[in-house]
Amino acid sequence: MNDITEIRWHGRGGQGAVTSAELLALTAIKEGNIAQAFPSFGPERRGAPVIAFNRISAGKPIRSRAAIAEPDIVVVLDPGLLGIIDVTRGLRDGGVLIVNSSKGLATVNSEIGGPWKLAVVDATAIARDILKRPIVNTAMLGALIKATGVVNLESLTQPLEERFGKLSEINVQACSKAYKEAVVMEYSPGVKKAEKVYPIEKSLSWKELNLGFVVTEMGNARSYRTGYWKSERPVRDNAKCIKCGMCALFCPEDCIHQDAEGYFEADEFYCKGCGICARECWTGAITMVEA
Ligand code: SF4
Ligand code: SF4
Secondary structure, three states: OOOEEEEEEEEEOOOOHHHHHHHHHHHHHHOOOEEEEEEEOOOOOOOOEEEEEEEEEOOOOOOOOOOOOOOOEEEEOOHHHOOOOOOOOOOOOOEEEEEEOOOOHHHHHHHHOOOEEEEEEOHHHHHHHHOOOOOOHHHHHHHHHHHHOOOOHHHHHHHHHHHHHHHHHHHHHHHHHHHHHOEEEOOOOOOOOOOOOOHHHHOOOOOOOOHHHHHHOOOOHHHHOHHHHOOEEEEEOOOOOOOOOHHHHHOOOOOEEEOOOOOEEEOOOOOOOOOHHHHHOOOOOEEEEEO
16 A cells, blocks of 8 residues: 555445545544545436545545546445446556455456455445445445455544444444455455446546437436446336326436336336335335335
């Protein structure tokens, strides 16, 4: 590692990537380090890809506040991002990649292995089990600490208490469980990063998009391929559905359409998993489940 450890967090809006970075910085400062945490804002919507950054130094002043292009450590909160974004872009040789995935170390390594140490943990399962919600930020902090030792696990307790109040105990539990369950593959020099072209890199840049369409029309999912964003998807119970169409009316992506039987079906490719349809369905026919 360099004098200043640089960390990049990849998640989606609502998963807590920015909170993770802030908690890590507070913990590092509590241990006597200099630290910063800041997000990179993109489309600020639940489910949209989000990036956050940390710089941590034992004593050398941190002067840069620029986005981190060549991190020492990358943390991926959402496994769905692996296929669409090059999360390891710029990751230094000998760095550390920490991934939330249920697939296990060997499979993740075959998909995204390279010249770095790899740690894998099923943070979503841990969060669902302990927090009863798929918010994986505190579990991923546990995995990060195990793989890197960038701060001590015990030092995180106080920042968690200050941030989460009465919910701090379950967040400490999620963090500790992920610390125990994360499996780590050590760095092997000479391993090459697999060359891949990611769907988001093939999308138009914002400068190329037709802004008039984006600003004035609902349902711009086709421009943003928002189906890639979701960590949850809506499932309809036909026994409760009265085919009123309220879900379609409120869907911000205009991706719910009536099928031949009159049921309103979400298009998986464009549904971003925001959960608005489930909230607005007044018969309780829609439930959000893991994507
Ligand atoms: S709002 Fe609920 S009841 Fe109405 S069509 Fe949609 S799923 Fe069915
Ligand atoms: S179908 Fe439901 S979850 Fe999907 S984008 Fe529309 S409102 Fe959101």
